[in-house]
Amino acid sequence: MDQFTINLLFVGASFALYIGIAIWARAGSTSEFYAAGRGVHPVTNGMATAADWMSAASFISMAGLIAFTGYDNSTFLMGWTGGYVLLALLLAPYLRKFGKYTVSEFIGDRFYSPTARVVAVICLIVASTTYVIGQMTGVGVAFGRFLEVSNTAGLLIGACVVFAYAVFGGMKGVTYTQVAQYCVLIMAYTIPAVFISLQLTGNPIPALGLFGEHTASGTPLLEKLDQIVVELGFNEYTAHHGDTFNMVLFTLSLMIGTAGLPHVIMRFFTVPRVADARWSAGWTLVFIALLYLTAPAVGAMARLNISDMMWPNGTSSEPVSVEMIENDARYDWMATWQKTGLLGWEDKNGDGRIAYFNDKNPESVAKAEAAGWGSENELTNFNRDILVLANPEIANLPGWVIGLVAAGGLAAALSTAAGLLLAISSAVSHDLIKGSINPGISEKGELLSARVAMAVAIAVATYLGLNPPGFAAQTVALAFGLAAASIFPALMMGIFTKVNNKGAVAGMLAGLLVTLLYIFLHKGWFFIPDTNSFSDADPLLGTVKSTSFGAIGAMINFAVAFTVSKMTEAIPQEIEELVESVRVPRGAGAAQDH
Numbered sequence: 001m002d003q004f005t006i007n008l009l010f011v012g013a014s015f016a017l018y019i020g021i022a023i024w025a026r027a028g029s030t031s032e033f034y035a036a037g038r039g040v041h042p043v044t045n046g047m048a049t050a051a052d053w054m055s056a057a058s059f060i061s062m063a064g065l066i067a068f069t070g071y072d073n074s075t076f077l078m079g080w081t082g083g084y085v086l087l088a089l090l091l092a093p094y095l096r097k098f099g100k101y102t103v104s105e106f107i108g109d110r111f112y113s114p115t116a117r118v119v120a121v122i123c124l125i126v127a128s129t130t131y132v133i134g135q136m137t138g139v140g141v142a143f144g145r146f147l148e149v150s151n152t153a154g155l156l157i158g159a160c161v162v163f164a165y166a167v168f169g170g171m172k173g174v175t176y177t178q179v180a181q182y183c184v185l186i187m188a189y190t191i192p193a194v195f196i197s198l199q200l201t202g203n204p205i206p207a208l209g210l211f212g213e214h215t216a217s218g219t220p221l222l223e224k225l226d227q228i229v230v231e232l233g234f235n236e237y238t239a240h241h242g243d244t245f246n247m248v249l250f251t252l253s254l255m256i257g258t259a260g261l262p263h264v265i266m267r268f269f270t271v272p273r274v275a276d277a278r279w280s281a282g283w284t285l286v287f288i289a290l291l292y293l294t295a296p297a298v299g300a301m302a303r304l305n306i307s308d309m310m311w312p313n314g315t316s317s318e319p320v321s322v323e324m325i326e327n328d329a330r331y332d333w334m335a336t337w338q339k340t341g342l343l344g345w346e347d348k349n350g351d352g353r354i355a356y357f358n359d360k361n362p363e364s365v366a367k368a369e370a371a372g373w374g375s376e377n378e379l380t381n382f383n384r385d386i387l388v389l390a391n392p393e394i395a396n397l398p399g400w401v402i403g404l405v406a407a408g409g410l411a412a413a414l415s416t417a418a419g420l421l422l423a424i425s426s427a428v429s430h431d432l433i434k435g436s437i438n439p440g441i442s443e444k445g446e447l448l449s450a451r452v453a454m455a456v457a458i459a460v461a462t463y464l465g466l467n468p469p470g471f472a473a474q475t476v477a478l479a480f481g482l483a484a485a486s487i488f489p490a491l492m493m494g495i496f497t498k499v500n501n502k503g504a505v506a507g508m509l510a511g512l513l514v515t516l517l518y519i520f521l522h523k524g525w526f527f528i529p530d531t532n533s534f535s536d537a538d539p540l541l542g543t544v545k546s547t548s549f550g551a552i553g554a555m556i557n558f559a560v561a562f563t564v565s566k567m568t569e570a571i572p573q574e575i576e577e578l579v580e581s582v583r584v585p586r587g588a589g590a591a592q593d594h
Contacts (some may be wrong), residue, residue, distance in 0.1 A: 003399050007146040010403035011410060014184055018414070019164055021177045040175055040270040046283025048175045049267040051182035051411070052419040053084065053284065054291055055131075056138025056385075059185055059412030061473035064387035066299035067306075070229075070237035072247065076473060077292055079251040079480075083258025084288065088281030091259055092268040094495045094582050096277035102269075102423075103262040103487065104431035110494040110582075112575055113501035114436050119508050121427045123486035124262045126512065128420045128427075129461060131261075131479035133527070135420065136465030138413035138472045141385045144340040146406035151340050152466060158410070159462040162417050163455060175270060177418070181411035186290055188408020192392045192401050193294050196301050199395060206297035214304075225300055228307045231315040232357045233364025237300070243543040250477070253550035257480025260488030263416075263423035302391050309394065310356035310379060319355040319373060322347055333393030337386055344381035349374035385472050417461075421454045428453035469523040477547040478519055485511035485553025489561065495582060499565045507561025515553035522546035 040048070058080070065073045098106050104124055108117025136155055139162075143154030190206075197209035201221055214224040225237050235241045258264070268277045309331070310320050325331045325345070337343035345354045355373035357364045365375050389409050392402045429450035434441050441449070468475050486508050493499040493507070522539065523546055524531040536545040544552065571579075 001399070003402060004148060006399045006403040007406045010400075010407040011146060014180075014407040014411060015161060017180055018177045018411075021180060022164075024176075042271060042276045042279035043283050044179055045175070045267060045271050045276070045280040047182045047287055048178040049264065049280060049284040050287035051178035051185065051415040052267060053264055053288060053416070054182075054185065054412055055416030055472075055476065056135050056142075056409070056413035057473040057476035058291065058295070059189060060138045060141060060388050060409050061134075061385045061476075063295045063299040063302065064384035065473050066296060067303040067387055068382075068384055070235065071240055072242040074296070075247055075251045076254065076477075077295065079254025080258055081288070081292055082251070083255035083480075084264075084281075084285060086255060087259040087261075087264065088278070088285065091265065091491055091495070092277050092281050093274050095265060095491070096268050096271065097274050097582050102426050102431055103265050103491070104427050105435065107490050107494060107504070108431065108435065110575070110578070111490075111499075111501040111504040112572065113505065116490075116501055116505050116508075117431055117435055119505050120487070120490065121431045123482070123490075123508055123512050124427045125424055126516065127261070127479050127482040127487065128263060128424050129457065129464075130482060131263075131476055132417055132420045132424075132457065132461035133464045133468050134472045134475035134479065135413050135417040136461045137468045137475060138385065139410065139417065140465060141340070141342060141383070141472075142389060142406065142409040142413060144342070145337060145386070145389055146403075146410075148336065148339060151342060154340075155462060155465050158414070159458055162414055162421065163458050175267075178415045181415040182287060184404075185408040185411040185415070186287070188404045188406075188411070189291050189298070189388075190294055192395070192397055192405055193298050193301075195397050195401065196305070196391065196395045197297060200301055200304065206301070207293045210297040210300055221304070222300065225304050225307075228304065228311075228315060232307065232311075233361035233367075234358045237303070246543045246545055246548050249544060249551045250548040253481045253484050253548050253554075254477065255484075256488045256554055257482075257484035257550050260483040260486070260491060261480070262427070262483075262487065263419040265491075266419075266423055266426070298388060298391065302387050302394065305391075305394050306382075306387075307356075310354065319353045319378075322352050322354060325354065330396055333390055336393070337390055340386075342381070342383035342386050343390075345379050348376050348378055354378045421457050421461075424457045425450040425454035464527055467527070467529055469527045474547060478523070481519070481547060481550025481553065482512065482515055484550035485515035485557055489554050489557040493558070493561055495579070497562075498571050498576060498579065499561050500568060500571045502568045503561040503563075503565030506564040507557040507559075510560040511553045511557030514556055515549055518549045518553075519546045 062076050065076065095106055104117050104120040107120040108114060136158065139158030140151045140155030143149070143158050144151040147154060147157065193206040194204050197206040198204055200214060201209035201212040202215050203209035203212045210221060212221060213219065214221040217224050222238055229235070229237050268280060271277050271280055311317065312320055325334055334343060347354060351372065351374070353373060355368055355377065356379040357368055357377055359365055359375065359377040369375050389405060392405050429446050433449050434446055469478065489511060490504055490508050493504060518540065520526070522532055522534050522536055534540045536547070539545055
């Protein structure tokens, strides 16, 4: 059986499972659509939240970014994991105690203002839509490779699949679908990692193999990797080379952005009690750790395998020949990925070799010229988002492992896309239409508007996903920055301070607009290519990249909110009592219709 058929079997079987679950658990009421009827078990909810959380950025893109940068990109791991701890401790139990369906509804009621609710909806839609772009980028990469079509065709196919099970299932269908998706994605991520760790280090536990001995050379694996990348003119893998201030801001932005992500917070509204929200958070951390402890090993081992393939006889010998790439079965993966447009190479000097090195480093260029390999890197394109998906092929693993990874990559991207689209549709139908525009809308009309809003969001995200502002994880980082600058401060002030409605609205608008402006100046207006005035290589403010600005935006939000609140009237007595009651994590009211 050829690899394409195996891929189709794995992907087709997993999709049949997801759509079958969505039909079985189809939402029949607004309570089931928004909060799964508030009857989800904490362990089930923990697994579903982990799948919702571990998006294409975590599964597909993060290890690739770590692989090609090394230690400096460990900020993705630190920021996302630390942020989830913040969410679990500071927000989830209190928001569940409040007893609402959505984040925007909490903000509207806590700040006793329809305007605050509408502004929260705008912030949520902007952050979530940016996040979905990253997921659709991952969907396009995965579908493009495993269905052997172009990246664009893969993206369009993926959009149709998301529409099929997210639009009809609502939170109830999405919850149980995400449990299945977690099982698929965690097996797909860890099984190849175990195989590769055994190949390179003899240790079946990747996290331990990362710090073990490289079997072929007898030296520590990380030491071997450092040696190879330095010889090729790249930065030392295990050392810090970036700007420390930007690194701290980026980590902080990811952390507080995580704690402000509405699609993750919504998961804690699905459990029966406040205590269950706490248990859900704990179980989610366990399920997330299984992947996040493995990711650094996946990145490092993949980088080593790629370097070995491009220099099969060592960096002191000759680079791989064009003939070997075209005729040796071990290199078949390169031809397959080339079809997607995400991998490319070119024999620029016509010597029959593909020299892979850092052509931005004068020393490595001089070394390559002296050896007769030319002055340019001939591996012209290696999209970071393909590394995890290509890893089993690079390591020459069995076909069923490759098929499993195909299903896992799609599960990761589709599970988070569904959660985000649900957050967007809930904000539009429940908070905007029912909460502000048409309070008398029927339950049937509200469900219809939610599904229409989700369909529109899918269309917008698919269009923007055709020209994303970066790799999947980088695009997601922008969304985290927007959530950090707008939603997180409002939630924190709503629970722990007596900031009034005018302060909250002014803070959210200031944080969102300033952060959005900074991002557009660096990534292009509305992410349209070539409309940017600056780049992350040469930022507007010192060394602060667009992906790191969310932390500054949050500080602006807090400062504006407190200043405006001090200059205006105090909050009403009943709101002060409400805030006090929310802080006491005992019991939880039922969801209230408005």
